Structures are given as structure tokens and as C-alpha cells.
Amino acid sequence: MSQFVSPIGELVDRTIDPGALLSRVSSPSNGALIVFVGVVREVNEGRDVTGIEYSAYEPMAARELQAIADEAGARFATPHVAIEHRLGELALEDASVGIAVGHAHRGAAYEASRWIIEELKRRVPIWKREHYTDGTREWVDPASRSAQPASP
């Protein structure tokens, strides 16, 4: 059995399991494991949200997710990086993205986790359409919104 470990970044169409993600970055060499989970929130920009539909330019999004995982691994010197982004129809509290990082030390683990979500939001071709309580749906353009940082 090979013990070779490499960073993973992928699209999924199933529930994101934070425990399973953590197990993918666990190693005796790590003193810190961080998992970040982005979930669907009930209010965005003052509108009542009932769910979000995620879509992507799938081959490019998969390539970019893997590239971000690889770049994070190189930048923060750990092979223990696992990123999953879910596509499809999500309900309130469903996880849309999960990021797990294992590192010898907590500082680098936190930094890597934060770097990954910001890169993901900047460059992975994924789109979301929010569904509202009044039955309408709208594509979300984070750049067109208020100065508040967009939350995943």
C-alpha cells in the first residue's frame, strides 16, 4: 500500500461530511487539523432565502479546485489539504463547501484554510442562484453587492 498523500480539490453532488474530510488530512505528523464548512444561510442582503442552486463550468471548476489545493499544499508546506464544493440544489444549513487542512502547527493550518476559501471565491467558476420566500430566484453577483464581505 502506498502512503503517498497529495492535496485534493473536487466537485461533489452529495452531502459534504466534515468528519470524512478531516479523516483525509489526518496524519501522525500533524498537530493541527482545521475544517471550514460554508453553509446556506437564511438571510442574504436582507432577503429571505429558502435555498441555493449551485452550478459550475464543471471541468474548469474541478481543475481550479485541484490547482488551489496543490498551490495551498506548496505555499503552506503540507500535503494534507482536502477541498470539496457541492453542486446542485441545497437547502438551508446544507454545506456548500468544505475545506480541511492538516499541518504540524495550528498557525499555518488556519492561514491555509483562510487562503483556500478566498482563492476559491475569487477564481473557481461556480455560480449560485438564490431562491427566495416570495418564489423568485436570482443569480448572485458578489461584486455588485454592498461593501460587506460576502460570506460563503
Added chain:
Amino acid sequence: MSVTVLLFASYADALGASSLSLDLPAGATVGDVLAELMSRPGADRLPPSPLMAVNQRYASADSPVRSGDEVAVIPPVAGG
């Protein structure tokens, strides 16, 4: 030559299609693809300089395109 143009999310809604085939002269660039696209009905709902990709990699307006390339027009991304 012919290239495939992919549209997504709000841009697909604006153009009423998620994929188009465009005929362009040899030597055309990403900018030429965009100019051709902008002549289509509904394209006025796109920004003047959207993000573009060629064969699944981000590309600038002066990047060359070749016959059979897959050119994507990328709306503002909203992952996370």
C-alpha cells in the same frame, strides 16, 4: 474556422443559450470572439469585458483562438 462558445448562469439566460458555434476568420483572438458574441440579441445584458477562458483556462482578450477551441464567457463567480 469554428469555435464553441460556452455561456453560464446569468449570461446563458441573457443570450438564451448555453452553447453557440461561431465562425471566425483564421487568426482571431478572444476579443474577436467577444465582439462577435456582442452582436447577438440579449448580449447588451453582458458587461463590456467579461472574464473569458479558452480550453478551461482564463485568457486575455489578445489570446489567440484556434479552430475547435472551447471559449467560455465567465460570469462573476460566486462559489463558497
